[in-house]
Amino acid sequence: MKIGFLGGTFDPPHRGHTAAAALAARRLGLDLLLFIPTARPPHKELPPDTAGTEHRLEMTRLAARGIAEASALVSDLEIRRGGISYTADTAAELMAAYPGAELWLICGGDMFKSLPQWRRSGWLAENLNFAVFSRGGEDAGELERLAGDYLRRFGIRARYIDAEPVPISSTELRARLKRGEGGAYLDKAVYAYILEHRLYGALPEPDALWELVRPWIGEGRLAHVAGCRETAARLAARWGADVREAESAAILHDLTKKLGASEQLLLCAKYDITIENFDPAFESLLHAETGAALAYRLFGISEAEREAIRWHTTGRAGMSLLEKIIYLADTIEPARSFDGVGELRKLAFEDLDGAMIRSLKGCLENIRRRGGKPHRLSEEALAFLLEERNAGAGRSNVSD
Numbered sequence: 001m002k003i004g005f006l007g008g009t010f011d012p013p014h015r016g017h018t019a020a021a022a023l024a025a026r027r028l029g030l031d032l033l034l035f036i037p038t039a040r041p042p043h044k045e046l047p048p049d050t051a052g053t054e055h056r057l058e059m060t061r062l063a064a065r066g067i068a069e070a071s072a073l074v075s076d077l078e079i080r081r082g083g084i085s086y087t088a089d090t091a092a093e094l095m096a097a098y099p100g101a102e103l104w105l106i107c108g109g110d111m112f113k114s115l116p117q118w119r120r121s122g123w124l125a126e127n128l129n130f131a132v133f134s135r136g137g138e139d140a141g142e143l144e145r146l147a148g149d150y151l152r153r154f155g156i157r158a159r160y161i162d163a164e165p166v167p168i169s170s171t172e173l174r175a176r177l178k179r180g181e182g183g184a185y186l187d188k189a190v191y192a193y194i195l196e197h198r199l200y201g202a203l204p205e206p207d208a209l210w211e212l213v214r215p216w217i218g219e220g221r222l223a224h225v226a227g228c229r230e231t232a233a234r235l236a237a238r239w240g241a242d243v244r245e246a247e248s249a250a251i252l253h254d255l256t257k258k259l260g261a262s263e264q265l266l267l268c269a270k271y272d273i274t275i276e277n278f279d280p281a282f283e284s285l286l287h288a289e290t291g292a293a294l295a296y297r298l299f300g301i302s303e304a305e306r307e308a309i310r311w312h313t314t315g316r317a318g319m320s321l322l323e324k325i326i327y328l329a330d331t332i333e334p335a336r337s338f339d340g341v342g343e344l345r346k347l348a349f350e351d352l353d354g355a356m357i358r359s360l361k362g363c364l365e366n367i368r369r370r371g372g373k374p375h376r377l378s379e380e381a382l383a384f385l386l387e388e389r390n391a392g393a394g395r396s397n398v399s400d
């Protein structure tokens with residue numbers, strides 16, 4: 001039985017780790033591939049924003065699930081052992097657990113170069129095989145010469161694996177996640193986990209978020225949500241709001257719309273979410289409440305984004321800039337067609353509050369014409385905007 005194992009902090013595990021492990025599994029013909037998150041690495045301190053041990057284990061399990069080349073598992077043996085994680089102790093445990101197995105340590109070229117300094121390096125050289133990757137443009141020839149040198153000196157069996165390195169480290173990735181970037185370097189399930197658990201101060205990246213959210217939206221509504229995202233981004237750029245926040249809120253605004261009311265409420269029960277403002281007389285508006293709550297719980301959005309999703313159908317008195325942007329983007333995105341939508345689109349880029357007033361008025365008139373009862377919050381939203389506008393006009397008259 002051939003077993004490859006790969007240690008690391010996996011903080012977080014990224015495509016560089018999984019691509020290397022999968023390639024090693026294929027080249028070596030491994031039967032089993034083990035990811036072994038370290039408790040504490042011997043050569044460095046864990047960073048201050050490190051994810052907790054349980055999170056690192058769970059993320060590594062999710063990343064390993066995406067590997068098809070060998071049966072890939074995550075072992076918690078170093079975590080259970082605690083303290084500094086020495087490869088020699090891990091190898092000894094693996095030899096005891098899998099007697100007679102051919103063990104391959106999968107490691108980077110930088111680690112391989114430092115092998116003579118490892119604890120019990122002679123014993124490791126006798127008992128392990130080494131699959132060595134370059135990292136970030138290291139000289140393949142140098143590693144091959146080193147492997148030959150180790151073979152002569154220690155009888156080490158090493159294979160150099162030439163691979164296109166994924167140009168990212170976990171340190172760089174954590175910094176990118178904080179800036180709302182880097183989703184492409186992560187397995188989707190790992191990215192979703194990071195957002196849900198708000199690890200590393202990660203802010204959602206619109207492109208990666210879109211990929212996660214697509215299955216929630218349903219085919220029939222994808223064009224609407226994509227249009228809403230694009231319109232929200234343009235409005236945010238025009239009015240000086242955070243474009244990334246506007247895009248994220250727009251992508252998530254109809255998160256639960258394809259679900260029936262009972263499914264939405266079941267999800268809220270599952271995630272322990274209390275719906276604060278639900279009015280049973282307006283059941284079709286439930287998706288704004290549940291969508292806001294679930295988006296906040298699952299996708300790492302800010303409170304401002306949550307509120308923008310919450311009020312996207314009714315509006316409310318005293319709306320924030322982001323709330324107005326999402327409300328209007330939902331109303332005027334390119335797939336919408338109703339009388340006056342063209343003028344409203346234009347107005348939204350010239351006079352944001354004017355567009356809000358026109359949209360709310362039109363909406364309330366429509367409902368009344370059909371004999372319906374407008375939502376109290378929409379009436380309050382309109383009254384607030386009109387009052388503000390009148391007060392502004394009054395002030396400018398006084399200064400005249």
Ligand SMILES: [Fe+2]
Binds near residue numbers: 253254287288313
């Ligand atoms: Fe909606």
Ligand SMILES: [Fe+2]
Binds near residue numbers: 224253
């Ligand atoms: Fe919508």
